[in-house]
Amino acid sequence: MVISYVRRAYSSFAAHVFDIPPRLMAFMFFLILLFLPLAGISSSKMSVLIYANIFAIFAVSWDLLVGRTGQISLGHALLFGIGGYSSALLFKYYGLPTWITIPAAMLFSILVSLLIGFPCLRVKGPYLALVTMAVPLIIQLTFKWGPLYSIFGGDTGIRDLPRFFDLILIREQRISVYYLTLLLLFISSVIIYKIANSKTGIVFISILDDEVASKACGINITKYKLMSFVISGLFASLAGCIHAHVLEGVDPSMFSLTISFFAVIMTFLGGIGTIYGPIVGSYIYSVLDSFVLPELPKLLERFNVDITSAFESAKLLIFTLIVLILVIKWPRGVARFTTDKLKDLEEARDLDERGPRIWKTYKKKKK
Amino acid sequence: MLTIHLLEVEGLTKRFGGLTAVNDVSLQIEEGEMVGLIGPNGAGKTTLFNLLTGFIKPDSGTIKFEGEDIVGLAPHNIVNKGIARTFQVVRPFRHLPIIANVMVALKSPRGAQKIEWLKTMERKAADLLEDVGLSELALEPAENVGHGDLKRLEVAKALATEPDLLMLDEPFGGLNPLETDFLTKSITRMHLDEPSRAILIVEHKLYALMKIVKRVIVLHQGEKIAEGKPEEIAKNKKVIEVYMGKGTHYA
Amino acid sequence: MLIEEIILFGAISGGVYALLALGFTLIYGISGITNLAHGSFYMLGAYMFHILGFRLLGSDTPVSTSFVVLILAALIVGIIGSVAYRLAIHPVLGDEVAVMVVTVCLALIFQQLVLLIVGLTFRDPTPSVKWPPGSFLTTSTNILGVNLENSKILAFAVSLGLFGCLLVFISKTKIGKAMKAVSQDREIAMLMGINTKRLYMLTMALSASLAAIAGILITTSTTYSALAPMWRYPLALSFSIVILGGLGSIKGSLIGGFIIGYAEQTVANTVPQGGAIVGVVPLIVMVLVLLLKPKGLFGKRIEMEE
Numbered sequence: 001m002v003i004s005y006v007r008r009a010y011s012s013f014a015a016h017v018f019d020i021p022p023r024l025m026a027f028m029f030f031l032i033l034l035f036l037p038l039a040g041i042s043s044s045k046m047s048v049l050i051y052a053n054i055f056a057i058f059a060v061s062w063d064l065l066v067g068r069t070g071q072i073s074l075g076h077a078l079l080f081g082i083g084g085y086s087s088a089l090l091f092k093y094y095g096l097p098t099w100i101t102i103p104a105a106m107l108f109s110i111l112v113s114l115l116i117g118f119p120c121l122r123v124k125g126p127y128l129a130l131v132t133m134a135v136p137l138i139i140q141l142t143f144k145w146g147p148l149y150s151i152f153g154g155d156t157g158i159r160d161l162p163r164f165f166d167l168i169l170i171r172e173q174r175i176s177v178y179y180l181t182l183l184l185l186f187i188s189s190v191i192i193y194k195i196a197n198s199k200t201g202i203v204f205i206s207i208l209d210d211e212v213a214s215k216a217c218g219i220n221i222t223k224y225k226l227m228s229f230v231i232s233g234l235f236a237s238l239a240g241c242i243h244a245h246v247l248e249g250v251d252p253s254m255f256s257l258t259i260s261f262f263a264v265i266m267t268f269l270g271g272i273g274t275i276y277g278p279i280v281g282s283y284i285y286s287v288l289d290s291f292v293l294p295e296l297p298k299l300l301e302r303f304n305v306d307i308t309s310a311f312e313s314a315k316l317l318i319f320t321l322i323v324l325i326l327v328i329k330w331p332r333g334v335a336r337f338t339t340d341k342l343k344d345l346e347e348a349r350d351l352d353e354r355g356p357r358i359w360k361t362y363k364k365k366k367k
Numbered sequence: 368m369l370t371i372h373l374l375e376v377e378g379l380t381k382r383f384g385g386l387t388a389v390n391d392v393s394l395q396i397e398e399g400e401m402v403g404l405i406g407p408n409g410a411g412k413t414t415l416f417n418l419l420t421g422f423i424k425p426d427s428g429t430i431k432f433e434g435e436d437i438v439g440l441a442p443h444n445i446v447n448k449g450i451a452r453t454f455q456v457v458r459p460f461r462h463l464p465i466i467a468n469v470m471v472a473l474k475s476p477r478g479a480q481k482i483e484w485l486k487t488m489e490r491k492a493a494d495l496l497e498d499v500g501l502s503e504l505a506l507e508p509a510e511n512v513g514h515g516d517l518k519r520l521e522v523a524k525a526l527a528t529e530p531d532l533l534m535l536d537e538p539f540g541g542l543n544p545l546e547t548d549f550l551t552k553s554i555t556r557m558h559l560d561e562p563s564r565a566i567l568i569v570e571h572k573l574y575a576l577m578k579i580v581k582r583v584i585v586l587h588q589g590e591k592i593a594e595g596k597p598e599e600i601a602k603n604k605k606v607i608e609v610y611m612g613k614g615t616h617y618a
Numbered sequence: 619m620l621i622e623e624i625i626l627f628g629a630i631s632g633g634v635y636a637l638l639a640l641g642f643t644l645i646y647g648i649s650g651i652t653n654l655a656h657g658s659f660y661m662l663g664a665y666m667f668h669i670l671g672f673r674l675l676g677s678d679t680p681v682s683t684s685f686v687v688l689i690l691a692a693l694i695v696g697i698i699g700s701v702a703y704r705l706a707i708h709p710v711l712g713d714e715v716a717v718m719v720v721t722v723c724l725a726l727i728f729q730q731l732v733l734l735i736v737g738l739t740f741r742d743p744t745p746s747v748k749w750p751p752g753s754f755l756t757t758s759t760n761i762l763g764v765n766l767e768n769s770k771i772l773a774f775a776v777s778l779g780l781f782g783c784l785l786v787f788i789s790k791t792k793i794g795k796a797m798k799a800v801s802q803d804r805e806i807a808m809l810m811g812i813n814t815k816r817l818y819m820l821t822m823a824l825s826a827s828l829a830a831i832a833g834i835l836i837t838t839s840t841t842y843s844a845l846a847p848m849w850r851y852p853l854a855l856s857f858s859i860v861i862l863g864g865l866g867s868i869k870g871s872l873i874g875g876f877i878i879g880y881a882e883q884t885v886a887n888t889v890p891q892g893g894a895i896v897g898v899v900p901l902i903v904m905v906l907v908l909l910l911k912p913k914g915l916f917g918k919r920i921e922m923e924e
Contacts, residue, residue, distance in 0.1 A: 066715070070715060072715045072718050072719070074654070074718065074722055116905075119905055119908035119909045119912075120908060122912075123908060123912040125865060125912075126646075126652040126714065126718065127861070127908060127912075129652065129654070129718050130652070130857040130861065130904070131857075131904055131905070131908070133654065133722075133853070133854070133857070134853075134854035134857050134858070134900065134901060134904065135901060137850050137851065137853075137854050137897075138854060138897040138898060138900070138901045141851065141894065141897040142894070142895055142897055142898060144894045145891060145894035145895040146890070146891040146894065147890065147891065199470060199474050199488065200474075202463060202467050202470055202471055202474065203471055203474050205460060205462050205463055205467075206460045206463065206468075206471040208462070209459075209460040209461050209462055209463070210458050210459075210460060210461075212422070212458065213454070213458035213459070213460065213524075214460075214471060215422075215441075215442040215443045215446075216420070216442060216443075216446065216451075216452055216454070216458075216524075216525075217443075217446065217471045217472035217474075217475055217478070217524055217527070217528070218443050218446035218447050218451075218472060218475025218476065218477055218478055218528050219443055219471060219472075219474065219475050220441075220443050220444075221443070257726070257850065261722070261726060264719060264722070264723075310733075310734050310737050310738050313730045313733040313734045313737060314730070314734060316726065316730050317726075317727060317730035317731065317734065320723050320726045320727050320730065321723075321727060323719070323723055324706060324720060324723040324724070324727065327710065327716055327719045327720055327723065328706060328709050328710055328716075328720065
């Protein structure tokens with residue numbers, strides 16, 4: 001009973017629980033987010049939401065690759081870090097403003113995605129997962145190398161990057177950053193959503209479902225896998241750039257497995273394959289991580305139990321356990337071809353009077 | 368006069384470890400021919416299919432399609448050259464609705480190219496579904512659809528690329544007599560609509576197959592043991608032996 | 619001096635790396651599982667050695683007991699491995715993507731659990747992992763003009779010895795032959811009556827134990843301490859060696875291990891501050907192999923997507 005409710009909540013979020021089309025639900029969600037700051041949230045809490053937005057972009061991009069195309073990348077942080085560092089380096093060496101460095105960094109990420117994706121995706125096997133897991137790890141290690149210190153700044157990274165946008169719309173700087181990240185999240189997720197539900201997205205799902213059958217339909221699956229990987233990386237690097245300029249710094253932890261794992265956590269919390277799910281997941285994670293869970297040690301303090309030292313480790317452990325249980329119970333989640341797109345097909349604009357009679361009978365039957 | 372066969376296979380051999388699945392098989396298929404491929408289980412029919420469509424590489428032999436050597440080409444490239452196949456065990460895209468299943472094939476280079484001017488992909492997909500009688504189920508997710516309908520979906524997907532050679536792997540498998548009859552009629556109609564398209568059918572249900580095809584090739588243990596008109600094959604002693612076991616007479 | 623160092627240290631690295639990669643290639647070849655928690659067993663081995671050796675027995679045990687501790691630690695990690703398999707991996711066995719997500723979750727869970735337990739019980743977050751002081755293992759021998767710690771020589775000898783034992787195990791024992799059969803054709807093996815579920819659990823235990831031993835050997839001869847996130851680089855190494863040698867090939871992990879061991883040592887000794895940049899070796903090898911010969915040196919049938 002509880003499990004089936006949770007299951008329904010985690011699968012097609014709105015469509016099952018509230019019987020509202022996912023698209024409308026997502027739109028309503030964005031509306032809530034839009035008016036959230038007006039509810040009077042403190043600056044520190046606003047920071048949490050800003051990072052929720054950034055990681056939502058990150059997670060949504062991961063979902064396109066894994067949830068819709070079935071290619072697993074365990075090093076999404078690689079592109080996150082490359083985005084951030086590229087933008088930082090362009091600023092450091094050429095003093096370029098963010099509106100140049102960020103698109104440039106994103107373009108560079110396309111190159112990196114192709115370089116990494118091509119060898120891995122053209123061969124059958126777990127290679128993408130292995131390589132994407134190893135590369136950021138090794139980059140992190142390599143940053144400790146002496147000769148590179150002056151360029152990359154070693155463990156401290158590069159600091160004092162320009163603010164994302166020096167717009168002071170409201171007295172509270174944080175609020176404008178929040179709205180900016182929200183806007184970028186909205187745009188990114190709409191783009192990814194549109195791609196996922198386009199004809200190309202249909203091909204992605206065919207690869208997810210049955211590569212052999214897809215090949216038998218004449219599809220060059222390597223090409224599409226690469227496409228998915230590149231698009232996914234593009235938005236991950238965007239998230240990295242935003243992160244760099246909100247935090248006003250970059251450091252090797254941007255490449256960490258923990259960050260890559262955020263994408264996994266958020267996507268599974270929200271519903272893999274849904275595209276809007278990871279956004280919800282990001283918020284759930286951020287709220288839990290920053291607001292709910294910290295209450296626990298405070299609560300336990302009243303009983304004289306001090307777990308602050310172990311607390312950070314415990315938090316990640318809890319989330320990882322949750323993901324583990326989710327994956328074991330519902331391994332393939334839902335890569336549902338959203339019900340909205342089906343309605344679009346039904347109302348295909350090409351139907352003229354002499355269109356296939358079958359369509360008309362079908363439409364009549366549906367009503 | 369030199370004729371270029373639509374499909375020309377010479378000395379095709381494939382071994383899996385110690386087992387020779389296909390042994391020195393040669394055959395030709397002409398434009399517009401309806402050919403049947405039969406043989407008891409394990410005769411190598413599906414292996415032959417996989418070889419012809421590029422899913423496995425032969426150990427030796429040649430395969431020429433429309434005069435061009437296609438050995439070594441990737442499966443999707445072979446599809447785009449004009450050979451399409453269905454699978455014996457249906458392989459639908461579970462998460463996609465029926466019409467989207469067909470649209471995948473229409474997104475391939477050949478599929479997209481073959482869409483008539485001013486027709487949208489959705490419309491072409493709808494037409495293809497109508498051809499196989501699946502229009503009712505167009506928006507149904509494939510995972511909810513019954514086996515018989517999925518068999519027809521396989522055919523629709525294969526037809527989407529308008530192949531010059533259509534290869535059907537046990538299209539009647541698991542169909543009830545009504546469905547079999549409908550599919551037989553569909554295939555016959557298909558052939559009339561597109562006389563230049565050759566169809567190669569692997570099938571166990573011989574009564575259905577023999578009605579459609581003009582020529583039959585018989586495989587046994589990886590070798591071609593007979594070839595000819597359906598009536599001839601039905602009376603061929605070797606073929607009967609192979610199917611019924613030695614020592615049986617067709618009374 | 620430099621050449622001899624590279625030759626000797628390369629050999630030693632090669633030997634232990636081969637052992638490390640062996641576990642990974644075994645579990646992949648036999649059950650098709652990409653165990654991303656392989657590095658975790660390496661880490662757990664080191665911690666177990668410390669807990670059993672120092673905590674339970676005290677730091678002044680004789681060397682022979684230390685060997686027993688090593689075996690015990692390996693066994694315990696093996697059990698952890700097969701339990702983890704049974705609980706987490708087995709339910710999702712058909713789905714490669716799910717298996718990978720599960721194993722990476724396991725890797726993180728092990729890391730966090732170790733951090734938690736170590737944080738709550740020990741005062742020292744990076745406990746020392748070494749052979750008992752005063753034994754011959756803490757001294758060095760001079761070979762070819764290079765001062766080699768005996769612990770390193772031991773690591774080399776044990777690794778190769780174990781590798782050899784495993785080869786014998788696979789070819790001579792019933793279980794070993796069953797493993798070989800399953801790695802070649804799962805369905806036929808099942809038809810022959812081999813219980814794949816139990817076999818996989820056993821393989822997992824074996825794989826984890828090997829990783830644990832590799833962890834102990836490497837830690838006792840190089841870093842001398844354990845660190846919860848230390849599983850990451852060994853994992854990357856395992857990937858690289860196995861891709862180079864061929865996924866599923868035992869011979870491949872031996873040769874691959876040595877090639878990468880030598881490559882690493884060469885970089886470490888020739889490039890200024892090479893120790894830090896050594897990580898690019900496995901990375902470059904991975905990418906090169908995938909570009910030039912994805913099958914690896916001795917890989918089995920591999921399908922190109924194109």
